[in-house]
Structure formats: C-alpha cells, structure tokens
Amino acid sequence: SAIPPGAYLLYTIPGKKEWMLVVNKNVTAGSAYDPGKDVARGPMEVGEIGEPQKGLKLAFAHMAPKLCSMRLYYGKLGAFVEFKEQ
Numbered sequence: 001s002a003i004p005p006g007a008y009l010l011y012t013i014p015g016k017k018e019w020m021l022v023v024n025k026n027v028t029a030g031s032a033y034d035p036g037k038d039v040a041r042g043p044m045e046v047g048e049i050g051e052p053q054k055g056l057k058l059a060f061a062h063m064a065p066k067l068c069s070m071r072l073y074y075g076k077l078g079a080f081v082e083f084k085e086q
Contacts, residue, residue: 001023001039001040001041001042002040003023003039003040003083004039006025007025007027008023008024008025008027009025009026009027010022010023010024011024011033012044012072012079015046018043018045018046019046019072020042020043020044021041021042021043021081022040022041023038023039023040023041024037024038024039025037025038025039042081043081044079044080044081045079045080045081046078046079046080047077047078047080048077049073049077049078052075052076053073053074053075056072056073056074057072057073058070058071058072059071059073063082066084067083067084068082068083068084069081069082069083070082070083
C-alpha cells in the first residue's frame with residue numbers, strides 16, 4: 001500500500017505465525033482506534049531471537065537505497081516488516 005507523507009499511529013496485531021502491522025491516520029491523543037482510518041495493513045515476519053528483551057523495543061534500519069526495515073522486539077520474539085520508497 002502507498003502511504004503518503006504525514007503523521008500516523010502504528011498498531012500491531014500479534015498472531016502465532018505472523019503479526020499484522022496496521023498504519024492508521026488518526027493521531028488524536030486519547031482517541032479510540034478507528035479501523036475506518038487505516039491507511040495500510042501488512043504482514044510482519046515473526047521469529048525467535050537469541051536474547052530476550054526487557055519491555056518493547058522498536059528499531060528502524062536502513063537496508064538499501066529506498067528500503068527501510070522496521071524491527072519490533074518483545075520478550076523472545078522479533079517481528080519485521082520492510083518499507084520501500086516509491
């Protein structure tokens with residue numbers, strides 16, 4: 001899905017084999033999740049990591065020109081998704 005420049009909230013929906021990343025354009029503080037404002041949804045690869053993480057960690061990694069990886073770590077799980085500039 002094409003995501004135009006702007007402010008967004010990211011939600012994750014955990015599953016056993018993959019997680020779903022949801023990009024939502026409602027950034028009003030304190031507001032409830034509104035699925036009608038979803039801009040994109042996409043699967044995230046999930047795998048077990050070697051060292052358990054305390055709390056939630058989120059990282060963005062530049063992989064190549066016009067390619068970024070978002071990595072989310074929680075406990076012994078890591079979830080990954082790529083963003084490509086078009």
